[in-house]
Structure formats: C-alpha cells, structure tokens
Amino acid sequence: MSRLILALGLLFLWAPVLLMVVFAFSDARQPFVWGGFSLRWFAALAANQRLQEAALLSVGIAAGAAALATLVGLAIGWVLARHGRFAGRPAFGVLAAAPLVLPEVVTGLGLLFLFVLMERHLGWPEGRSALTILLAHASLGAAYVAVVVQARLASLGRVLEDAAADLGAGPATVFRTITLPLLAPALAAGFALAFLLSLDDVVLASFTGGPGATTLPVLLFSQLRLGPTPEAHALATLMLAALALIGAGVLWLAGRRSGALPLLPADDPPQHGRYTGDAMLRPTCDAS
Amino acid sequence: MxxxxxxxxxxxxxxxxxxxxxxxxxxxxxxxxxxxxxxxxxxxxxxxxxxxxxxxxxxxxxxxxxxxxxxxxxxxxxxxxxxxxxxxxxxxxxxxxxxxxxxxxxxxxxxxxxxxxxxxxxxxxxxxxxxxxxxxxxxxxxxxxxxxxxxxxxxxxxxxxxxxxxxxxxxxxxxxxxxxxxxxxxxxxxxxxxxxxxxxxxxxxxxxxxxxxxxxxxxRPASRFVAEFLGAANILATPAGPAALRPENIRIDPAGAWRARILARSFRGDAWALECALPDGQRLRVLRPACEPVPEEGADVTLAWEEAALVPLPA
Amino acid sequence: MIRAMAALWLALLVAAPLAVIAAISLAVPDEGLPPFRLGAPLADNEAWPLLAADGFYAAALLRSLLLAAVTAGCCLLLSYPMALGLLRLPARLRPWVVGLILLPFAIGFVLRMAAWVGLLRDSGPINAALLALGLIAEPLPLLYGWSGLFLGMVHSYLIFALLPLYAALSARDPRLEEAAADLGASPAVVFFTVTLPASAAAAGAAFLLVFIPAAGEFVVPELLGPPEALLAGRAIWLEFFQSRDWPLAAAASLALLLVLVGPILLWQRLGRAP
CATH class of the missing domain: 3.40.50.300 (P-loop containing nucleotide triphosphate hydrolases)
Incomplete structure (x- = not known):
C-alpha cells in the first residue's frame, strides 16, 4: 500500500519532468505538441546568448555565495556548538536560524532596503548587482551550513579535540588536524546545499539584483510569465542529464564506500561501534 | 611524588x-x-x-x-x-x-x-x-x-x-x-x-x-561507607559500637552461637551467596565456597565467626 | 573573535534588514529615490492604518494562510505513506530512490513550473486528452485556476515534508513496532498506536516546514494561480515593484511575519523534541 503510494508520488513528481524531456525533442513551436523529432530547441539554446550569460552569472554567483556561506556558516555553527552560554546567546541562536524560516519576500525586501540605505549613507554597495545577490544568497546559505555544522559538531562531541590537546596540539593544530577533517563531509554537504539554493532562487535575486544582473532563474521566470517555450524544455533536459550523471556517480562512489547518501547529513563514522557507543554519549565529567 | x-x-x-x-x-x-x-x-x-x-x-x-x-x-x-x-x-x-x-x-x-x-x-x-x-x-x-x-x-x-x-x-x-x-x-x-x-x-x-x-x-575499612562500598560488608551493632563483618568470614557451623534462617541462596559458580536473617530481624550476607554443602532456602542454621573478623568502625 | 565576526554578519545581514523593514513601514511615501521619508511623525504614517482598514490585505493574508495550510496538508498526506514506502524498500535500493525523488527538484523549480504551465494550458496535453476522450466539451480552466495552483504548490513543496519525515521515521526504533505486534496488535493497530504517535512531532514539524514558506510564496501563484488570487507574497511584491509604495510593502511584510511567528516558534519546539 505505502509502496504503491510511493510509486504514485514518484509518478506525480516525474510526469511533468519526463514530458518536458520528451517534448524537448519535438519540432513543434508550441510546447507539449509533437511535431516530429528535432534538435532545433537545443540549437536555439546554443544560440541564445542572453540565456548563456544568465546561466554563467548564476553559476558564478552560486559558487561565490556557497563559498562565503560555507565559511560564515562554519563560524556560526562553531559558535552555536562550542561556545556554551554567553551574553546574547539566545538572540544569536534566533538570528542564526531566522533565514531558514523567514518568507523569501520578507528577506528579499529587507535586504534590498538595507542595501539602498547603505548605498545612500555609506556609498556602498554601488547599486544592485551580482555582488548584492551574492550577499543575499550567502546570508541564506550560511544559515543552512550552520545547521549542518552545528549538528555534526554536537554529534562529534569534544572528546576527540580534548584528546588532541592532551597529546600536545595547540588550538589551531587541533582545528586543522582533527576538527576540520571530521567536519569536511558536513562542509561539503553545506556547500552543495548553498550552491543549489542560490541556483534555484528567484525572489531574493529579483529584489537584490538590478537590470544589469539577471540570473538564470529570474530570466526564465520573466519569460515564463509571457508563456512557455520549448527552449525551456531543452534546458531542463540538459540539466536533468547532467545532474543525473553527477548524482549517479556520487551514489555509486558512496555505495562502494558505505552506502550512505553523501548529501544528507552523514551518520557518525563507525568509531562509535559496539564497544564505545554508550561511553561516547556519557558526559565527560561525571559530576556535571 | x-x-x-x-x-x-x-x-x-x-x-x-x-x-x-x-x-x-x-x-x-x-x-x-x-x-x-x-x-x-x-x-x-x-x-x-x-x-x-x-x-x-x-x-x-x-x-x-x-x-x-x-x-x-x-x-x-x-x-x-x-x-x-x-x-x-x-x-x-x-x-x-x-x-x-x-x-x-x-x-x-x-x-x-x-x-x-x-x-x-x-x-x-x-x-x-x-x-x-x-x-x-x-x-x-x-x-x-x-x-x-x-x-x-x-x-x-x-x-x-x-x-x-x-x-x-x-x-x-x-x-x-x-x-x-x-x-x-x-x-x-x-x-x-x-x-x-x-x-x-x-x-x-x-x-x-x-x-x-x-x-x-x-x-580494615576506616568507615561504614568504605566497608559497604568495597566488598559489601555486613554492619553489626556490637556493644563496643558498629563493626564490619565480611560475608566470607561467616561460617555455617552447628556449634555456632548465632541462629539464623536462610532466606535466599544463589549459586555463583565459585561460591554460594546466602541472604540470612537473625531472630532479631537483622539481615546478614554470607559467602561460602561452592564445595561446601549449603542447606536449602528456608532452612534454619547456626552461624559463627571469629571475634577478630569484626572490624570496629567509627560510630 | 570568531564569535564577534559571526555576530556581526548576523547583525548586518539578518537583524538589520528586519530593523530596516520596521523603520520603513513607519515612514511616509515620498517622491524621489528611495521613495520614502524617514522621521516623519507617526501620525502621518499611512501604511499601517491602510493595512488595518483595507480588507484587501487581511483577505490576502487569510487566503495565503489557507493556501499554505491546504498545501502543507496535501504534502503531509502524500509524503507520510511515501516515507513509509521508502522504508519498506530494501536498504540497498533506498539511496537510489531518494535520488530519484531529489532529481526532479534539482532541475530547479522555475523549470518545473514551466512544465506545469505547458501541461495545464487550455491547449495543453491534459485538456487535449480529456477533449479527445469526449469527457469534457470545453477545456478545463486548469492554468490560472486554483486546481493548477495547488498542483504546482504540492509539486514544489513535497520534498520539504518528505525528507524530514523520512529521516524521522528511519531513525525510529523498529523494535517498538515488533513489540506491539508481539503483544497481539494487528498491523493497523500497530500503525495507529505506535508508529503514528511516535512520529507525531516529526509530522507536525514537516507540516510547518511546508506551511511557513508556502504562506509567503510568490512565484507559483504568479505563474499558475488565478489572477484574482491576491496572496500575501504577491501583495508585497506588487506594492514594491508596481506601486512603489515602500512603506506599505514593508508594513505588509511585517504583518506576514507577525502572523508566522507562532508557527515558527512551534516548529522550533517540535524540531527540538526527540
């Protein structure tokens, strides 16, 4: 029963996407009308300079925003997991999680207002540009990275860092040789998440981007308001093919190593096996 | 040091x-x-x-x-x-x-x-x-x-x-x-x-x-806490004050001075662990080697121990 | 040092925008750029009185909450059995099926909406098929109607309910259900007395995880919804981009935010529950 619904749900998710792929190869000018096999829409895509520029800009913004989000999210997640209680900790926690739940229109409007006021009073940032979109996306992405990092640090506990310090490592060495390698899967997952969020965003980019900085989703959205085009089908087909290849490759590699999904928050490494499981969960200080 | x-x-x-x-x-x-x-x-x-x-x-x-x-x-x-x-x-x-x-x-x-x-x-x-x-x-x-x-x-x-x-x-x-x-x-x-x-x-x-x-x-446990924590000693009230008595220092001896009833016995492989009650209700833990015969639960026995086995404790 | 830098980032890019929205919602509109004037007497503020007096905004807000609730409900109803179905699959297959679920989302939601726009049109394949079968005499108004809007919303948000539910259900202790079955419960009784209560918090969190962003959704209603469906997200967008009434847009977003504070706090509490 539940497997039947799973199949139906998959059908619901895939039907529109598969139809797009099929009709991407149709010669007809109308979307979802079969006019014989043709690659004309792929050719149109290859000739569409505006779309390519927007795609390039989007990928650039996504890469920059994801890198910045990973750095900042690491710092925020670190503070949340390792700094214990400090003055302002409740406010810090609320602000760290806020981008996850704020409606996009509110975040977008607020960031735009902020950038406008800053430009007026500080002279920076100059106008709406790729930079302002990047900052907006990094702000959103950092919140997601922080969640992943905090969860990973909490599940690791401090005992490995304590052990390294006991063996003579200073704080920077502990971070470089112990914390960072153990956080690497979480950081990679956070980076991927921030990258995809940025690549998929219409609302923040519409508010914080200007006429000179139109990302791919914003361009597609504005074209779609005027009506669908088979060119979009060709683009979706290409993206699907590329992502399916990447996804299958990642899954195949992961399957060879452990069978865990790399993009989902990773399980703890099996060091907490049968012998150490309960002990790791116990507080390190028996009096606290 | x-x-x-x-x-x-x-x-x-x-x-x-x-x-x-x-x-x-x-x-x-x-x-x-x-x-x-x-x-x-x-x-x-x-x-x-x-x-x-x-x-x-x-x-x-x-x-x-x-x-x-x-x-x-x-x-x-x-x-x-x-x-x-x-x-x-x-x-x-x-x-x-x-x-x-x-x-x-x-x-x-x-x-x-x-x-x-x-x-x-x-x-x-x-x-x-x-x-x-x-x-x-x-x-x-x-x-x-x-x-x-x-x-x-x-x-x-x-x-x-x-x-x-x-x-x-x-x-x-x-x-x-x-x-x-x-x-x-x-x-x-x-x-x-x-x-x-x-x-x-x-x-x-x-x-x-x-x-x-x-x-x-x-x-020689120095306190009641140590005596009970280490080896689960019995604490007896003697005229000279409380004293600790190790379970393995209590014998089952027909000539013994203390009548007691066996409430429970459990076999540990190398020893018998007995839970006994004195007529005044005080419970005693007794440990006997496995090779020794031990009466059934509910049996009445007499117990004995050396005076030297009693370790006086601060009151 | 790290804490100060992280706090500065949060203050600048999370707290400051909200503060600026609050300040501008109290300003008065003005000619020029930016089109508002700060520091005007509060009595001159028109945004909040308009928001309160004009039923237009209250109705938009209510409609948004309703749309979000129905969307979240549909997502929950669909994703709960889907998550259970995933767990009934052999463990070896699960990552691949999860990948199959993620993939349509990965092409981006604008392109997915593009598919729906084409499918739901009067001349689209759904109407064409129904017409050809003689089931309808005229094309159904699927696109720019409520049914199309709900389809698009559920399609967009399903994953937000499905993934957390799947994570929560796969983390549960299967021995609980075995114990219930061993004590004589039928599969249906096991489900309603053990599985469902044990995952109630996760289901609530999954509902809210769809409800909260869906309440402010702008793009899906804009592409698929009926033109008269003025929703909160759309109202804010229009006030800003078309009317250029910044104080009103700010006040409307604060109103949306205030309505969502309750669900947000509830979500955080449910998220923390085991």
Whole structure:
C-alpha cells in the first residue's frame, strides 16, 4: 500500500519532468505538441546568448555565495556548538536560524532596503548587482551550513579535540588536524546545499539584483510569465542529464564506500561501534 | 611524588564535585581511584589533565605547579574512557600524533609502541576496523608514545566485554611495570581496583575516604561507607559500637552461637551467596565456597565467626 | 573573535534588514529615490492604518494562510505513506530512490513550473486528452485556476515534508513496532498506536516546514494561480515593484511575519523534541 503510494508520488513528481524531456525533442513551436523529432530547441539554446550569460552569472554567483556561506556558516555553527552560554546567546541562536524560516519576500525586501540605505549613507554597495545577490544568497546559505555544522559538531562531541590537546596540539593544530577533517563531509554537504539554493532562487535575486544582473532563474521566470517555450524544455533536459550523471556517480562512489547518501547529513563514522557507543554519549565529567 | 593534589575543590552550579581533596602519588605507582558514579572521580582526572580548572587548590606534577597550564603543556597523558581514537587517521597516525606535535616523530618509535601493545602489523588499519580490545591498546600506545611520567586512565576497561577485562587488566599492569610510568586509574569497578592497583583511594563526598594498599583497605575499612562500598560488608551493632563483618568470614557451623534462617541462596559458580536473617530481624550476607554443602532456602542454621573478623568502625 | 565576526554578519545581514523593514513601514511615501521619508511623525504614517482598514490585505493574508495550510496538508498526506514506502524498500535500493525523488527538484523549480504551465494550458496535453476522450466539451480552466495552483504548490513543496519525515521515521526504533505486534496488535493497530504517535512531532514539524514558506510564496501563484488570487507574497511584491509604495510593502511584510511567528516558534519546539 505505502509502496504503491510511493510509486504514485514518484509518478506525480516525474510526469511533468519526463514530458518536458520528451517534448524537448519535438519540432513543434508550441510546447507539449509533437511535431516530429528535432534538435532545433537545443540549437536555439546554443544560440541564445542572453540565456548563456544568465546561466554563467548564476553559476558564478552560486559558487561565490556557497563559498562565503560555507565559511560564515562554519563560524556560526562553531559558535552555536562550542561556545556554551554567553551574553546574547539566545538572540544569536534566533538570528542564526531566522533565514531558514523567514518568507523569501520578507528577506528579499529587507535586504534590498538595507542595501539602498547603505548605498545612500555609506556609498556602498554601488547599486544592485551580482555582488548584492551574492550577499543575499550567502546570508541564506550560511544559515543552512550552520545547521549542518552545528549538528555534526554536537554529534562529534569534544572528546576527540580534548584528546588532541592532551597529546600536545595547540588550538589551531587541533582545528586543522582533527576538527576540520571530521567536519569536511558536513562542509561539503553545506556547500552543495548553498550552491543549489542560490541556483534555484528567484525572489531574493529579483529584489537584490538590478537590470544589469539577471540570473538564470529570474530570466526564465520573466519569460515564463509571457508563456512557455520549448527552449525551456531543452534546458531542463540538459540539466536533468547532467545532474543525473553527477548524482549517479556520487551514489555509486558512496555505495562502494558505505552506502550512505553523501548529501544528507552523514551518520557518525563507525568509531562509535559496539564497544564505545554508550561511553561516547556519557558526559565527560561525571559530576556535571 | 609524581603527583600532588592539595585541597582541590570544584563545584558545578549547586553540585559539589570535589571538596578540598588531598592526594599524593609516588613515582612508578599504580593508584586506583574508586568511587560511585557522580563521586567526582572523572572531574578529578580532568583537573589533573588541565581540561578543568579547580575552584581552589593546587595540582603539582613532579613538583611543578600546573596552575594556568593548558593540557598540551602538562607532562601527563590521558587515556580517555571511550579511547577517543581519531577516526580519520590510521592506527599509526593516531599513535604518532603526539610525537608529531612534539617534533619527535620517528616511525621506528611507533613500531616499537605497536609491538609493546601486541599490535605489530596493524598500523595501517583505521581504528574502527579494530576490535574493542585492540582499540583500547591503541589508545594506550598513543598515550604512552611520548613517555609521559604520569598516565591518567579514565575507566580503561569499562567499554570492554566482561571476558576481556581480566586479561586486559593484567596487560595494563604489565605495561605499567615495564614502562615504569605512574598510573592513576579511575574506576567504579572494585574488583578491577583491587586486582590492579598498588594503592586504592576511595572517594566519598568529594574527598578521599580512605587510601592504602588493597588488602589493607579491604581488611580494615576506616568507615561504614568504605566497608559497604568495597566488598559489601555486613554492619553489626556490637556493644563496643558498629563493626564490619565480611560475608566470607561467616561460617555455617552447628556449634555456632548465632541462629539464623536462610532466606535466599544463589549459586555463583565459585561460591554460594546466602541472604540470612537473625531472630532479631537483622539481615546478614554470607559467602561460602561452592564445595561446601549449603542447606536449602528456608532452612534454619547456626552461624559463627571469629571475634577478630569484626572490624570496629567509627560510630 | 570568531564569535564577534559571526555576530556581526548576523547583525548586518539578518537583524538589520528586519530593523530596516520596521523603520520603513513607519515612514511616509515620498517622491524621489528611495521613495520614502524617514522621521516623519507617526501620525502621518499611512501604511499601517491602510493595512488595518483595507480588507484587501487581511483577505490576502487569510487566503495565503489557507493556501499554505491546504498545501502543507496535501504534502503531509502524500509524503507520510511515501516515507513509509521508502522504508519498506530494501536498504540497498533506498539511496537510489531518494535520488530519484531529489532529481526532479534539482532541475530547479522555475523549470518545473514551466512544465506545469505547458501541461495545464487550455491547449495543453491534459485538456487535449480529456477533449479527445469526449469527457469534457470545453477545456478545463486548469492554468490560472486554483486546481493548477495547488498542483504546482504540492509539486514544489513535497520534498520539504518528505525528507524530514523520512529521516524521522528511519531513525525510529523498529523494535517498538515488533513489540506491539508481539503483544497481539494487528498491523493497523500497530500503525495507529505506535508508529503514528511516535512520529507525531516529526509530522507536525514537516507540516510547518511546508506551511511557513508556502504562506509567503510568490512565484507559483504568479505563474499558475488565478489572477484574482491576491496572496500575501504577491501583495508585497506588487506594492514594491508596481506601486512603489515602500512603506506599505514593508508594513505588509511585517504583518506576514507577525502572523508566522507562532508557527515558527512551534516548529522550533517540535524540531527540538526527540
């Protein structure tokens, strides 16, 4: 029963996407009308300079925003997991999680207002540009990275860092040789998440981007308001093919190593096996 | 003295973990700190290692005051309860970690340590590919790598299967003798403490209730707490005040002076454990060798013990 | 040091925008750029009185909450059995099926909406098929109607309910259900007395994880919804981009935010529950 619904749900998710792929190869000018096999829409895509520029800009913004989000999210997640209680900790926690739940229109409007006021009073940032979109996306992405990092640090506990310090490592060495390698899967997952969020965003980019900085989703959205085009089908087909290849490759590699999904928050490494499981969960200080 | 603790106190909020504790450990000694869970014994180790600062008191290692020194600058090493092996490093790199930090890395030293703990040839493995007993020995080798004069062990055998504990404990004892390192081991397992240590210290209420060689602490408990905690002694009311009586010192003897009824008996393989009641209602635990005949539950018997077996306790 | 830098980032890019929205919602509109004047007497503020007096905004807000609730409900109803179905699959297959679920989302939601726009049109394949079968005489107004809007919303948000539910259900202790079955419960009774109560918090969190962003959704209603469906997200967008009434847009977003504070706090509490 539940497997039947799973199949139906998959059908619901895939039907529109598969139809797009099929009709991407149709010669007809109308979307979802079969006019014989043709690659004309792929050719149109290859000739569409505006779309390519927007795609390039989007990928650039996504890469920059994801890198910045990973750095900042690491710092925020670190503070949340390792700094214990400090003055302002409740406010810090609320602000760290806020981008996850704020409606996009509110975040977008607020960031735009902020950038406008800053430009007026500080002279920076100059106008709406790729930079302002990047900052907006990094702000959103950092919140997601922080969640992943905090969860990973909490599940690791401090005992490995304590052990390294006991063996003579200073704080920077502990971070470089112990914390960072153990956080690497979480950081990679956070980076991927921030990258995809940025690549998929219409609302923040519409508010914080200007006429000179139109990302791919914003361009597609504005074209779609005027009506669908088979060119979009060709683009979706290409993206699907590329992502399916990447996804299958990642899954195949992961399957060879452990069978865990790399993009989902990773399980703890099996060091907490049968012998150490309960002990790791116990507080390190028996009096606290 | 390799380790001297003077008046160590530590509070966590409303909870007093340690209340003015004094302790001295000699060079080459194996000391076991025995206490119930929550008695502050792990806190004490963390204070010596430098992970916690005491609220009051001094920690001296080899005569040097450790105040303000971070863990990495203290001349002691710690073996963590769950071993805390680095999962992203090989066994070799785990053991080499401390050597590398000190600029003393030498693969031959790592091989030597692997041989010392009987793990030669396993250096390339990841810790999670080893059994629990092997992980324990990697943790030991890692802690001993820089030849610390003092090793702190936090429940080193607790994560092991019961069958492995005795052998691993003996191994620990051999390594301690071979390396000449002073061991301070925290445990809640009295058998472990009695079997391995040169001296045992019993923690109660954030202080040391009694310290001494195992035989002496066992035979001459200084307080009711120690008597009941170590070996589950019976506490009798005698005209001279309370006295402790070990279960194994009570005989079933037809000529005995004490009538009693056997309420319950359970077979332990090497011994019988009996729960007896005196006519006045007082319960006595009795331990008899398995080779001895023991009456059924509900039987009336007479019990006897030597006067010398009674250990007077402070009232 | 790290804490100060992280706090500065949060203050600048999370707290400051909200503060600026609050300040501008109290300003008065003005000619020029930016089109508002700060520091005007509060009595001159028109945004909040208009928001309160004009039923237009209250109705938009209510409609948004309704749309979000129905969307979240549909997502929950669909994703709960889907998550259970995933767990009934052999463990070896699960990552691949999860990948199959993620993939349509990965092409981006604008392109997915593009598919729906084409499918739901009067001349689209759905109407064409129904017409050809003689089931309808005229094309159904699927696109720019409520049914199309709901389809698009559920398609967009399903994953937000499905993934957390799947994570929560796969983390549960299967021995609980075995114990219930061992005590004589039928599969249906096991489900309603053990599985469902044990995952109630996760289901609530999954519902809110769809409800909260869906309440402010702008793009899906804009592309698929009926033109008269003025929703909160759309109202804010229009006030800003078309009317250029910044104070009113700010006040409307604060109103949306205030309505969502309750669900947000509830979500955080449910998220923390085991």
């Amino acid at each position: 390799i380790l001297t603790l003077e008046g160590i106190s530590k509070r966590f909020g409303a909870l007093t973990a340690l209340a003015g504790l004094d302790l001295a450990v000699a060079e080459g000694e194996f000391l076991a700190l025995l206490g119930a869970s929550g008695s502050g014994k792990s806190t004490l180790l963390r204070i010596v290692a430098g992970f916690e600062e005491p609220d009051a008191g001094r920690v001296l290692i080899a005569g040097r005051d450790m105040a303000g020194l971070p863990p990495r600058l203290r001349p002691c090493a710690m073996m963590f309860q769950s071993y805390a092996l680095f999962p992203h490093m090989s066994v070799h790199d785990n053991i080499a970690y401390g050597l590398r930090r000190a600029g003393q890395y030498d693969p031959r030293r790592v091989e030597e340590l692997l041989a010392l703990v009987g793990l030669s040839g396993l250096g390339a493995r990841r810790p999670q590919q080893l059994s629990g007993g092997q992980q324990q020995r990697v943790a030991l080798a890692r802690a001993l790598a820089r030849r610390p004069p003092l090793l702190l062990l936090d429940e080193p055998l607790a994560a092991l299967d019961a069958g492995l504990r005795a052998a691993t404990g003996a191994e620990l004892r051999r390594l301690q003798r071979e390396t000449g390192t002073s061991f301070v081991m925290v445990t809640h397992d009295q058998q472990e403490a009695l079997a391995l240590a040169d001296r045992i210290a019993i923690l109660e209420g954030g202080r040391i209730a009694q310290i001494g060689p195992p035989q002496e602490v066992y035979a």
